[in-house]
Amino acid sequence: MTGVKLGDRVVFVGVPDGARIAAIAAKVGLSGRAVAVVPDEQAGARINKAAADAGVLIDTEAADATQLPFAHGEFDIAVIDDTAALLEQLRDDARAVIVREAARVLRPGGRLLLIGAAEPTGLVKLISKAPGSPLVVSGGANALLEQSGFGLVRTLAEREGLVFVEGLKPRTPVTP
Numbered sequence: 001m002t003g004v005k006l007g008d009r010v011v012f013v014g015v016p017d018g019a020r021i022a023a024i025a026a027k028v029g030l031s032g033r034a035v036a037v038v039p040d041e042q043a044g045a046r047i048n049k050a051a052a053d054a055g056v057l058i059d060t061e062a063a064d065a066t067q068l069p070f071a072h073g074e075f076d077i078a079v080i081d082d083t084a085a086l087l088e089q090l091r092d093d094a095r096a097v098i099v100r101e102a103a104r105v106l107r108p109g110g111r112l113l114l115i116g117a118a119e120p121t122g123l124v125k126l127i128s129k130a131p132g133s134p135l136v137v138s139g140g141a142n143a144l145l146e147q148s149g150f151g152l153v154r155t156l157a158e159r160e161g162l163v164f165v166e167g168l169k170p171r172t173p174v175t176p
Contacts, residue, residue, distance in 0.1 A: 013102060015046075068102070077106075103149060114145065117137075141165045152166075
């Protein structure tokens with residue numbers, strides 16, 4: 001669903017599931033680069049273990065999601081994983097800062113993919129008390145990306161309990 005391919009440079013922000021990141025990172029191969037921005041050493045160790053288990057290379061950087069330690073345009077794809085409510089728990093202005101920071105490290109024409117939890121369905125809905133990610137399910141994520149300057153924002157799909165929202169960074173600067 002992410003569209004990651006061999007040679008891509010991918011940065012992950014919000015890393016609750018090491019196996020998910022390892023599966024995506026496997027697509028970049030040796031000619032690409034996968035970097036997970038983690039909040040602390042514990043999260044870094046969890047990602048490194050998942051990478052080792054999957055036999056893939058993932059660099060980890062302990063940093064605040066509002067100040068990514070990368071150059072402008074360094075990545076082709078940015079993945080923000082909101083399944084553990086990274087954005088959900090923040091105020092609107094703080095969410096916008098994280099999305100703008102992800103946009104900064106994307107090359108012109110790069111893609112931002114936001115992953116959130118879908119509304120539970122079927123038997124899971126009956127036994128689970130956990131709602132989906134309101135930011136993603138309500139369309140708020142789409143609006144957030146549009147307000148942050150991304151074009152062609154769309155919900156790609158709902159699959160296996162996840163919702164995928166994509167936005168493209170304009171190739172030329174947007175004038176207000």
